[in-house]
Amino acid sequence: MNMLLSCDWGTSALRLNLIDAKSGQIMTGERSDSGIAKTFELWKATNITDENSRIAFYLDVLQQLISNIETRLSVSLNGVKLFISGMASSSIGFIELPYSQLPFALSGPGLQVKHLPAPEGFNHAISMISGVRSADDVMRGEETQLIGCVEAIESTAVNQVFILPGTHSKHIYVHQNNITGFKTYMTGDLFELLSQKSILHNSVEKENDIEAAEHALSFKQGVTDAAGGNLLHAIFKVRTNNLFNVYTKKQNFFYLSGLLIGTELKDLAVNSKDQFHLLCGAGLEKCYRMAFEQLNMAKQLKTYPPQWVDEAVVRAHHKIYNQIGN
Known part of the structure; x- marks a missing residue:
């Protein structure tokens, strides 16, 4: 079966889902409190500043969850592509990427995506999705979550505000399917x-x-x-x-x-x-x-139903996967 790994790595939590690459349906998933903030602190405690070691440290955290899925399903996921969004591309993540700029189209073409071949010791090619910035604010992850929601949301309102509560809540202002501003x-x-x-x-x-x-x-x-x-x-x-x-x-x-x-x-x-x-x-x-x-x-x-909201990043990753030609 053609499969895809979808990772939403936030500040305080890590969510990894295995999905059917054709239908986008979730097959199984793993959850962890090893958010980027915690992982960054653990990496700093090693006192190793080499960037390759940093990448390997972060990928070891992901590998543990991938291995859990492999054990549960009795399958090998070697070679399955991995999409990552959220704080993993921040200054406290394992690879820092530049932000996309406003206005940002929710159809997805303006996303900054970095494709990495499978690193040594980690058998998964990686597509890293960056965030969005304004003149005085930034977000990483929420824009991807919103991409996974907007197509299914019907509204005749000219101006819409999407509220995404959390550790750092976001209010995202949308006009004609474009993010025009946001506040943290x-x-x-x-x-x-x-x-x-x-x-x-x-x-x-x-x-x-x-x-x-x-x-x-x-x-x-x-x-x-x-x-x-x-x-x-x-x-x-x-x-x-x-x-x-x-x-x-x-x-x-x-x-x-x-x-x-x-x-x-x-x-x-x-x-x-x-x-x-x-x-x-x-x-x-x-x-x-x-x-x-x-x-x-x-x-x-x-x-909206909480489970549907929780699965928004998976829908977005599946959409981006299809947009980039798999």
Whole structure:
């Protein structure tokens, strides 16, 4: 069977899928927390600065996942082509590539793609997909995810904004199927820092059930406070909420989440005629949808099945594979 390996290597996670190269259907996949940031730190700890050793180190991480698939399916994947997008082509990846420029056509021809023959000890030719830059912002991976979504999204809106939540959330502005601008929000990164490494970490306790009434209440209050106040002041209320028994630590967890997501989304309130598309996994989808409702912008919002969103990079890789003539 003609097969293809599709790798989405983000800042904090690594996803590898084996797909049918003809149909684009996923056959099986592997997931790992060995994101580019973690892999880069592990490589630096080796104190080896040779670039060939760096490439080999990163490819060893991928080889472990490929070997897991081979073992599970009892097949050899030697010679199967590998497509990689995300942070792998960044300054902390294993090969840094230049960015594509705006405006960027979502049909895909403007992508910077570097084709590498199979490196020694790694039996897979590699196609590395780079990111996109503006005058003051960059993204790697989200543009590929969007390529895998736009063809199936129907909208009559002239201007569309695609929201891709995550460690570094992206708001991507699209006009006539071209990316015309985007903004990065360090929402997830800041939430981790504040909830785990600041004075606030003793005032919150991790909880996943945002739909519980008491959790939804505190989350919505965080969104409201973010929309009408100063974030640097509002985040200290996480501590006083705990000191004065306003919220439990679990409620406070969602209050902090609401503050940060509300701060991210309030920029969109000025785009009252735009169509918003939310592209994210199941956990964050509930939070962002609730925040849109609290900000009275739910009528402009379209959401999509989380699994379909998760598979967007695979669809994009399959499309690019066909575009370049296999």
